Amino acid sequence: MSSSLPLPVGASAETSPSLSRKDVQTLGLSALGGTLEFYDFVIYVFFATVLGKLFFPVDMPDWLRQLQTFGIFAAGYLSRPLGGIIIAHFGDILGRKRMFTLSIFMMAVPTLVIGLLPTYASIGVAAPLLLLAMRVLQGAAIGGEMPGAWVFVAEHVPAKRYGFGVGALTAGITGGILLGSLVAMAINRHYSPADVSDFAWRIPFILGGVFGLISVYLRRFLHETPVFQELAKRRTVARELPLKTILREHRAACVLVALLTWVLSAAVVVVVLMTPSYLQKVHGIAPTLALEANAVATLMLTLGCVLAGWANDRFGTRPVMLLGFGGLVLTSYLFYTGLPGTPTSLIWSYGLVGLFVGSIAMVPIVGVRAFPAAVRFSGLSFAYNMSYAIFGGLTPIIITLWVQKDVLAPAHYVAALAAMGFVLGLVPMSSRGYQKK
Structure with a gap:
């Protein structure tokens, strides 16, 4: 974040760079x-x-x-x-x-x-x-x-x-x-x-x-955040309806967060929530094995989120988004085209795609700093929840209908959205966040 930005995300400059x-x-x-x-x-x-x-x-x-x-x-x-x-x-x-x-x-x-x-x-x-x-x-x-x-x-x-x-x-x-x-x-x-x-x-x-x-x-x-405390001290807490300010002044940020949320919803809903049923119904995989493989993938997803956050601090937002979402494109096809495979290959490939699903951690990393502090909570909440309500609700219907014609529908859908996440990684706002005009 630029040093010229008022009330940046994170603690003040005097705060130690290490976690206290x-x-x-x-x-x-x-x-x-x-x-x-x-x-x-x-x-x-x-x-x-x-x-x-x-x-x-x-x-x-x-x-x-x-x-x-x-x-x-x-x-x-x-x-x-x-x-x-x-x-x-x-x-x-x-x-x-x-x-x-x-x-x-x-x-x-x-x-x-x-x-x-x-x-x-x-x-x-x-x-x-x-x-x-x-x-x-x-x-x-x-x-x-x-x-x-x-x-x-x-x-x-x-x-x-x-x-x-x-x-x-x-x-x-x-x-x-x-x-x-x-x-x-x-x-x-x-x-x-x-x-x-x-x-x-x-x-x-x-x-x-x-x-x-x-x-x-x-x-x-827990204690109130330093950023909100500073806003209250400066009397710059939002006075009018925050959503009104967002729709008037921060439409570009809303579009960016909404599109990234679509990527997130596709990865979570398809790879994590729908795939166990898909494995059983489409590929005849035993329920116990499907759930065990899903547990491994979800564990790798959890680790992937931490890894993505750490890498963001070390290497920057753009490289992590490009590597993470690009890897999700490749591992999605690797996983779904290799089904049903053997129990070992199923767990290994499902775990690998789960690791790259962890790239979804980049969505809040980009989204939080896309809005100024005074309307940050409302901006992120509006864009994220509206997008998730639409795409999170439509995704199961799309996949259910599409898989009747093409068993690789989950791979195509996740890969297409991951590719969009890759492109969004090139958008300047993804790396810089909110810039005061």
């Missing part, structure tokens, strides 16, 4: 909260089949039950923009910390409630309606949590550790997917299908809610 104990505490508590919150959001998909049988009539056709179950899941995506805009609005006016704590509270309570909900057999149509309401609240919470967490950490860590801080936090957030996958595997291995349907499906939701509330308590020990 306070920085590590901030990063650790933020990452832990992000892991638990994203776990709460995705655990639904791992038990969607069971939830469909319990929350809809038994005589409903299976295809319709599945459609409505995933429709409720999709409602979480659709409510992200609204929750993100509202939470970010007050985050730019009242402070990052308050909204950062509120978002995880809004996720923990609905998750706990889902684990305690009566089923359709007990209360009829009220059961799916309550489930829908909880998913809407979860979506609103995650819409505020992710941009809020990125801004919070970015404004705390020293400028020379900015990439590592954001990358490590992103790793913590994506670790929620891994945690959800591991918990689902443990529940299904420890309990019989009858036990899972009877009571065991509730365990991961109750655990997620309880640990989420613990995370709310732990965030009491």
